[in-house]
Amino acid sequence: MTNPNGRFGVHGGQYIPETLMNAVIELEAAYNEAKNDPSFRAELTALFNEYAGRPSRLYFARRMTEDLGGAKIYLKREDLNHTGAHKINNVLGQALLAKRMGKTRLIAETGAGQHGVATATAAALLGMACVVYMGVEDTIRQALNVYRMRLLGAEVIPVSTGTGTLKDAVSAAMREWTNRISDTHYCLGSVMGPHPFPTIVRDFQPVISQEIKAQVIEKEGRLPDAVLACVGGGSNAIGAFYHFIEDKSVRLIGCEAAGRGVDTFETAATIATGKLGIFHGMKSYFCQDEYGQIAPVYSISAGLDYPGIGPEHAWLHDTGRAEYVPVTDDEAVNAFEYLSRMEGIIPAIESAHAVAHAMKLAPTMGKDKIMVINISGRGDKDCAAIARYRGEDLHE
Amino acid sequence: MSNIARAFDHGKAFIAFITCGDPDLQTTAACVRAAVKGGADLIELGIPFSDPTAEGPVIQAANERALKGGVTTDKIFGLVEDLRRDVTVPMVFMTYANVVYSYGIERFCDRCVETGIDGMILPDVPFEEKEEFAPACRARGLDFVSLIAPTSEHRVAMIAREAEGFLYIVSSMGVTGVRSEITTDIGAMVKLVRANTSIPCAVGFGISTPAQAKKMADLSDGAIVGSAIVKLIAEHGADAAGPVGAYVKAMKDGIMGL
Numbered sequence: 001m002t003n004p005n006g007r008f009g010v011h012g013g014q015y016i017p018e019t020l021m022n023a024v025i026e027l028e029a030a031y032n033e034a035k036n037d038p039s040f041r042a043e044l045t046a047l048f049n050e051y052a053g054r055p056s057r058l059y060f061a062r063r064m065t066e067d068l069g070g071a072k073i074y075l076k077r078e079d080l081n082h083t084g085a086h087k088i089n090n091v092l093g094q095a096l097l098a099k100r101m102g103k104t105r106l107i108a109e110t111g112a113g114q115h116g117v118a119t120a121t122a123a124a125l126l127g128m129a130c131v132v133y134m135g136v137e138d139t140i141r142q143a144l145n146v147y148r149m150r151l152l153g154a155e156v157i158p159v160s161t162g163t164g165t166l167k168d169a170v171s172a173a174m175r176e177w178t179n180r181i182s183d184t185h186y187c188l189g190s191v192m193g194p195h196p197f198p199t200i201v202r203d204f205q206p207v208i209s210q211e212i213k214a215q216v217i218e219k220e221g222r223l224p225d226a227v228l229a230c231v232g233g234g235s236n237a238i239g240a241f242y243h244f245i246e247d248k249s250v251r252l253i254g255c256e257a258a259g260r261g262v263d264t265f266e267t268a269a270t271i272a273t274g275k276l277g278i279f280h281g282m283k284s285y286f287c288q289d290e291y292g293q294i295a296p297v298y299s300i301s302a303g304l305d306y307p308g309i310g311p312e313h314a315w316l317h318d319t320g321r322a323e324y325v326p327v328t329d330d331e332a333v334n335a336f337e338y339l340s341r342m343e344g345i346i347p348a349i350e351s352a353h354a355v356a357h358a359m360k361l362a363p364t365m366g367k368d369k370i371m372v373i374n375i376s377g378r379g380d381k382d383c384a385a386i387a388r389y390r391g392e393d394l395h396e
Numbered sequence: 397m398s399n400i401a402r403a404f405d406h407g408k409a410f411i412a413f414i415t416c417g418d419p420d421l422q423t424t425a426a427c428v429r430a431a432v433k434g435g436a437d438l439i440e441l442g443i444p445f446s447d448p449t450a451e452g453p454v455i456q457a458a459n460e461r462a463l464k465g466g467v468t469t470d471k472i473f474g475l476v477e478d479l480r481r482d483v484t485v486p487m488v489f490m491t492y493a494n495v496v497y498s499y500g501i502e503r504f505c506d507r508c509v510e511t512g513i514d515g516m517i518l519p520d521v522p523f524e525e526k527e528e529f530a531p532a533c534r535a536r537g538l539d540f541v542s543l544i545a546p547t548s549e550h551r552v553a554m555i556a557r558e559a560e561g562f563l564y565i566v567s568s569m570g571v572t573g574v575r576s577e578i579t580t581d582i583g584a585m586v587k588l589v590r591a592n593t594s595i596p597c598a599v600g601f602g603i604s605t606p607a608q609a610k611k612m613a614d615l616s617d618g619a620i621v622g623s624a625i626v627k628l629i630a631e632h633g634a635d636a637a638g639p640v641g642a643y644v645k646a647m648k649d650g651i652m653g654l
Contacts, residue, residue, distance in 0.1 A: 175570070
């Protein structure tokens, strides 16, 4: 029998050391109180609008639509948010909540650096201390974001254990949290980890689909036929999907990082290659070997280079409500370049995974169909890495 | 009475943790036998996990070395079978939820019984999630060992009332590893435990010297040492059995006040 607390079907739960149990119980109580407090909602909405620049635009990608010759393509411009990604939505919510709980210090993990930058930003804004754990491999891939976090007053700690990537940064942040709970909030960056994190992060991100719905109805007078988003842990995807889950006519498509391909070991496509397991506080699908050892996953995208997926996505997959498709490095890099040239928008390499699948899917849909791609972040941070992928000797 | 309780039959218990397969299984077997000879009353066998989130740097590194050396859950069951030809002290597994879950909880417990394991400690399975694992253990007479931490507070009574085998008291905040000083009020925690269960309790995390072990064992029913032993194995590699045996004897003597 499994504990029903924080479950999405069989997924989710609270698989964490006893040391952390009271911390997550306290967090859940504080969150339940905050979410029903109109002043908390008002303060968060004011920060969303005045500080983060919400609502973000829903942009009709005319040239891309004409070029692909199928569905009308809209881009949800989360890349235009302050700090350049959707991550700020969740971070502002959690930072306000932490402050309300009397915490004075935020710790976070980061992969691509976008969540770390967003956390460092919120910490600066609210006058809190901030420590960010980042895989040593990622500090090299995303050197500019390391500098950005330091500029914002955060301490960045490179993590060299394991594969030196996002999963190791999560482990390091969890270890640090067991060491120091009283003044510290762990600002988890995705819809993952132990309950209540998958729910809290989910509740701070649906502003994306709420806006998409209103904007697409205003422009087209109807709901879209498909919504696409990239998925690592899955926070931008859950944000983009959430308000469409009940609208069964809307296809929800999550694009996973396949790395060099799902038939190789160098992949991070969890739904395609993972199996049910327990890790980082949750039950969900994980890339792992036959003995449950977590696989050293790979993707060109530091933000999607994670061996698991959030429990609510695992459940949306089980129920068939959402589809999850693998996208390779090559396809994502092509899409990165394509969107830059076609629309003058440089997407994050993470978001480029969703663009890549859209490039395959749009031509198969009629011209009367509508597709929305969530451009979860901007790609400035990726330019040097993509240039190197293309064989140019460019370093920041 | 569970087999684990026998570890506490002859005074304060010394519990030794060893990561299986670090650097290889032959060394693990030799170290376990040396620890038993040195006076260990219970052996915790660590099944390595790729991402041990409750461990400090010393045991993390041991996990990495062991996995790199090719150890698997099945090979570790083979080790237990071999040890049980002569080792009679209780032995428990210490590992992570996914190692047991991916093997199949029932199948894992069956193998524990067949090979001679007496229980398991899963640091990432708290009270709230234990009913996923504990019933399969219970049905086979295995103990599912629970932990309490300095932050447990009002949870101690609830956890103690359902405790099996022995109760693992985590001495300090943070992860496993040697500490110069343990500042938690262990006495107060033990008092709460005693008020709610007759199961023995032992203190772990941060203990490395005979004086520390004696202090913790005096306050409870025993002391658990992991990182200090694993560190010896890291230093001495395949020749670790001698130093491990000598260390365990010094610790056990310390606890006994010899």
